[in-house]
Amino acid sequence: MDETEKNQESWHRNLHVLWFCTFIASMAFSEIMPFLSLYVNSLGNFTKQQVTFYSGLVYAANFLVMAFASPLWGILADRKGRKIMLLRASLGTAVVMALMGTVTHVWELVAFRALQGVFAGFISNAQALVAGQTPKEHSGAALSTLMTGATSGILLGPVIGGTLAQIFSIRLTFFITAGLLFLTFLLSYFCVQENFRPVKHPQQQSRHRNPLAMFPNPKLIIVLFCSTLIVQFGNVSISPIISLYVKELMHDVGPITIVAGLIAALPGISNIVASPPLGRYGDRHGSGRVLIFGYIFATVMYLPQGFVHSIWLLALLRLMIGISDGALFPEIQTLLTKNSPAAMTSTIFSWNQSFQALGNMLGSLLGGIIAGAFDYNAVFISTAMLMLINLILVWWLIPEIRRSQTAAT
Missing domain, CATH: 1.20.1250.20 (MFS general substrate transporter like domains)
Structure with a gap:
């Protein structure tokens, strides 16, 4: 061999x-x-x-x-x-x-x-x-x-x-x-x-005080970190209120806890199915394309969740969210990998985890505050708006991500 x-x-x-x-x-x-x-x-x-x-x-x-x-x-x-x-x-x-x-x-x-x-x-x-x-x-x-x-x-x-x-x-x-x-x-x-061999940084790069100077496209890295925070914030902000929203839609009648558990699980089910083929498509046609699709799809799926009156429609829309998650999280990580020096792979993933942790913390705290100040549907609407804002930022700040095969793919 x-x-x-x-x-x-x-x-x-x-x-x-x-x-x-x-x-x-x-x-x-x-x-x-x-x-x-x-x-x-x-x-x-x-x-x-x-x-x-x-x-x-x-x-x-x-x-x-x-x-x-x-x-x-x-x-x-x-x-x-x-x-x-x-x-x-x-x-x-x-x-x-x-x-x-x-x-x-x-x-x-x-x-x-x-x-x-x-x-x-x-x-x-x-x-x-x-x-x-x-x-x-x-x-x-x-x-x-x-x-x-x-x-x-x-x-x-x-x-x-x-x-x-x-x-x-x-x-x-x-x-x-x-x-x-x-x-x-x-x-x-x-x-x-693991056959680990530390990659030595070039002398010119090692003199930089700014660690972002080691990346070919620092702006892309920052935008992707912020994207991780926003996507995780949106996901987690729903968690504290989803069972209460289900209870409201079911008019406090029926197996509410069972239905709430099933609806909470639906995004994970579709994510498992959708992630691998979306990843393969991104490898062939560009991760940026998959990322943009994920934001558009998430915005379209989150917004109507704030206006539904049927538990079945909510279940369908929550199932679709798993597809957008399958397009967003893996492709953000893929773009970070393809646009980072090999010597900083763990560093970049750890920083990404930090932004994800901040999204977890802020989402869990602010999701309940938004629901308390307005109503449950405000959480879904605000999440949709966040996804739209994130899409605009990605589209505007890193225009090369729209292309099929570039350095950002």
């Missing part, structure tokens, strides 16, 4: 192993979400307002710390390798998750959630490792496929977590989750192969 065949076998194997690892990791991260506020409530005699405040604090602490810690880990990954970052993230988070099952005070839970943010980075480093090893002509399809692993885990996590908490207990579920994360550590250690 020659060197080319070995490299091809290596990146294919790593893609398959890391797909499963990101599936397990995402499932573990998301399965504690359904009962986190219940866990907070069990840690003291709190009023309704206090439970709401502490729950928001516990939720946001992880993302706030992650936003600052991820770039530092990304820089280290580009110097020392991505596999060691996978091991650091999976083992560290497994230990922290187990510690969460031992807390007796709400501030201990806040502290451990913040510490979880310090050890974040498994998904972004898995993406960086795959992006760094995959030939450029296949990177869109590979990253889109890898994204379906994370999406599938996020989709199934709340269902599995709620079931485990019901059968066992909330505390025991934290230990089960820690065990799943330790499994990803073992799989990453024994099954992922």
Whole structure:
């Protein structure tokens, strides 16, 4: 077997192993979400307002710390390798998750959630490792496929977590989750192969104080980071109110929690189906084209969700959102990969994760504020407007992205 065949076998194997690892990791991260506020409530005699405040604090602490810690880990990954970052993230988070099952005070839970943010980075480093090893002509399809692993885990996590908490207990579920994360550590250690060679920066580039000077198109990088924040903000802002919106549409009659759970899961289902073919299309015809389609499609699908009167129409529109997500997130990552130096692959993915974390934090906080100040439908309308504004910014600031095959594809 020659060197080319070995490299091809290596990146294919790593893609398959890391797909499963990101599936397990995402499932573990998301399965504690359904009962986190219940866990907070069990840690003291709190009023309704206090439970709401502490729950928001516990939720946001992880993302706030992650936003600052991820770039530092990304820089280290580009110097020392991505596999060691996978091991650091999976083992560290497994230990922290187990510690969460031992807390007796709400501030201990806040502290451990913040510490979880310090050890974040498994998904972004898995993406960086795959992006760094995959030939450029296949990177869109590979990253889109890898994204379906994370999406599938996020989709199934709340269902599995709620079931485990019901059968066992909330505390025991934290230990089960820690065990799943330790499994990803073992799989990453024994099954992922990385022949890491740090790429030395040219002397001229190393003298630049501005790290963006190392990129051929810094403006493109900044716009893509902001796009990640906006898309994630839109997705997460819907989460706090979707079950309440379903309850309103069903006139408080019927299996509301079951229907709300199914509707919440629909974007993930269509995302799994749509991401790989959209990634392959982007590899052939330009990632910029797929990105623009994603924004247009998202705007068209989000806007009518604020005006629906039928639960079935809402379900259909939520299903369509998974297609726009399949066009947006993977293609943003693909464009970042294709327009970044090889020496900064992990750095760029970690910065992107920081902007995603900020989108998570701002979306969860402001989504509820918008719904409280106006109504549930205002969240969908404001999200549609954000997508339209993001499309205009991309179209105006990086016009080369409209072309079929350019440096931005």
